[in-house]
Amino acid sequence: MGIPKTLLLVIAVITFSVIIISFSVRQTGDGEVVFSVPKGWPKPAYNFKINPVTQDGFKLGRRLFFDPVLSRDSSISCNSCHTQFSAFTHVDHPVSHGINGLKGTRNASTIFNMAWNTSFMWDGRVKTLAEQPVNPITNPVEMDNTMENIVSKLNQSATYKEDFKKAFGNTTISSQQVLNALAQFLVSLQSYNTKYDKVIAQKSKDIRFTEDEKEGLQIFRNHCAQCHKEPLFTDNRFKNIGLTVIPFYNDYGRMLITHDPKDSLLFRVPSLRNVAASYPYMHDGRFNTLEEVIDHYRSGVVQSPTLAPELRQPLIIDNKQKAQLIAFLNTLTDDEFLYDLRFRNWVR
Numbered sequence: 001m002g003i004p005k006t007l008l009l010v011i012a013v014i015t016f017s018v019i020i021i022s023f024s025v026r027q028t029g030d031g032e033v034v035f036s037v038p039k040g041w042p043k044p045a046y047n048f049k050i051n052p053v054t055q056d057g058f059k060l061g062r063r064l065f066f067d068p069v070l071s072r073d074s075s076i077s078c079n080s081c082h083t084q085f086s087a088f089t090h091v092d093h094p095v096s097h098g099i100n101g102l103k104g105t106r107n108a109s110t111i112f113n114m115a116w117n118t119s120f121m122w123d124g125r126v127k128t129l130a131e132q133p134v135n136p137i138t139n140p141v142e143m144d145n146t147m148e149n150i151v152s153k154l155n156q157s158a159t160y161k162e163d164f165k166k167a168f169g170n171t172t173i174s175s176q177q178v179l180n181a182l183a184q185f186l187v188s189l190q191s192y193n194t195k196y197d198k199v200i201a202q203k204s205k206d207i208r209f210t211e212d213e214k215e216g217l218q219i220f221r222n223h224c225a226q227c228h229k230e231p232l233f234t235d236n237r238f239k240n241i242g243l244t245v246i247p248f249y250n251d252y253g254r255m256l257i258t259h260d261p262k263d264s265l266l267f268r269v270p271s272l273r274n275v276a277a278s279y280p281y282m283h284d285g286r287f288n289t290l291e292e293v294i295d296h297y298r299s300g301v302v303q304s305p306t307l308a309p310e311l312r313q314p315l316i317i318d319n320k321q322k323a324q325l326i327a328f329l330n331t332l333t334d335d336e337f338l339y340d341l342r343f344r345n346w347v348r
């Protein structure tokens with residue numbers, strides 16, 4: 001009877017090692033990232049030929065994203081303003097706070113499904129994901145640094161040199177490589193595992209909308225989906241939704257970039273995926289709750305020549321329907337994404 005015992009022991013050892021290995025893979029955040037286009041989604045805008053995503057590039061981008069070395073006095077990282085549990089925005093204040101506690105004028109954007117963005121920032125002033133990080137890095141109220149300074153600091157680090165070599169194959173770090181690595185991390189932040197997605201894909205009979213969520217989806221499709229278009233919950237266009245201008249900020253949105261008066265007060269339609277986790281809301285974080293947002297659409301819209309035609313009539317829904325709409329918006333939270341260990345800060 002010796003053989004079965006040995007066999008049992010072997011099986012036990014194998015099982016045990018498999019558990020340990022899979023545990024440690026998860027614990028070090030080494031899970032592979034594979035970019036995929038979910039079924040029924042449009043073609044991404046990101047150019048994978050120019051800057052393809054590799055595991056080493058992703059990991060390097062992640063290291064940079066969490067590293068305060070990118071700011072002038074090494075006090076602020078990208079993650080200071082973009083934290084994972086709130087869909088990579090920050091929830092503690094309406095407008096962002098950067099170096100020396102200096103305040104910006106805008107609410108940090110959420111970061112996910114960036115491959116489908118046709119422009120970046122609330123006013124669309126950035127065209128590609130690889131150009132995007134230059135903005136916070138050089139902004140005097142954000143990281144207040146220069147690319148030259150970062151590249152020279154990184155070139156003094158043996159471990160960064162090793163990581164850049166793995167990702168890009170050469171030993172001298174360039175600013176384009178820093179930006180490309182960050183872009184590879186950013187584009188890998190994909191979110192498509194919400195209850196909404198599971199119900200739409202009819203993955204399992206056990207996952208169904210409640211009656212309220214179902215009603216909420218209908219209300220959403222009647223009044224919101226023209227701009228917050230499924231499945232991305234944005235159409236990437238710019239719209240004026242009739243918010244009052246806050247005198248101190250004087251933020252006229254898209255017009256600041258195009259200088260065209262027709263673009264006055266237009267802002268990029270934000271995705272509503274993970275919206276329950278990414279308060280406060282709007283380009284300046286003026287609303288703290290989804291209730292306030294819906295009340296804006298019901299009774300707060302300010303008429304003006306550039307107001308979106310879709311919002312010329314106020315939204316007429318009663319309080320029960322408002323609650324149903326919010327119940328639906330809550331199905332857009334993707335916990336698998338918000339707590340995905342691969343997107344955490346892993347010590348090298």
Ligand code: HEC
Pocket residue numbers: 065070076077078079080081082096097098099104106107108109110111114117119120121122123132133136137141142143182186
């Ligand atoms: C001080 C806070 C702060 C820091 C630090 C910061 N950001 Fe941002 N981020 C913002 C704000 C605010 C916006 C929106 C700005 C605007 O629209 O004018 C933004 C927008 C973005 C967007 C645009 C998303 C979209 O959908 O348009 C990306 C991507 C981004 N940041 C990535 C980064 C990266 C990468 C870093 C680090 C290099 C970084 N951010 C550092 C505050 C910050």
Ligand code: HEC
Pocket residue numbers: 220223224225226227228238239240241243267268269270271272275278280281282283284290293294297308309310311315325
């Ligand atoms: C005409 C297009 C349009 C329609 C219709 C529309 N929205 Fe919006 N929505 C926008 C734009 C543009 C913004 C950003 C405005 C800003 O910050 O200045 C926005 C912002 C939001 C935000 C804040 C998101 C964030 O991350 O800050 C929420 C929530 C929201 N809308 C929900 C809704 C709901 C619910 C409806 C339907 C009742 C709706 N929207 C209808 C264009 C629209």
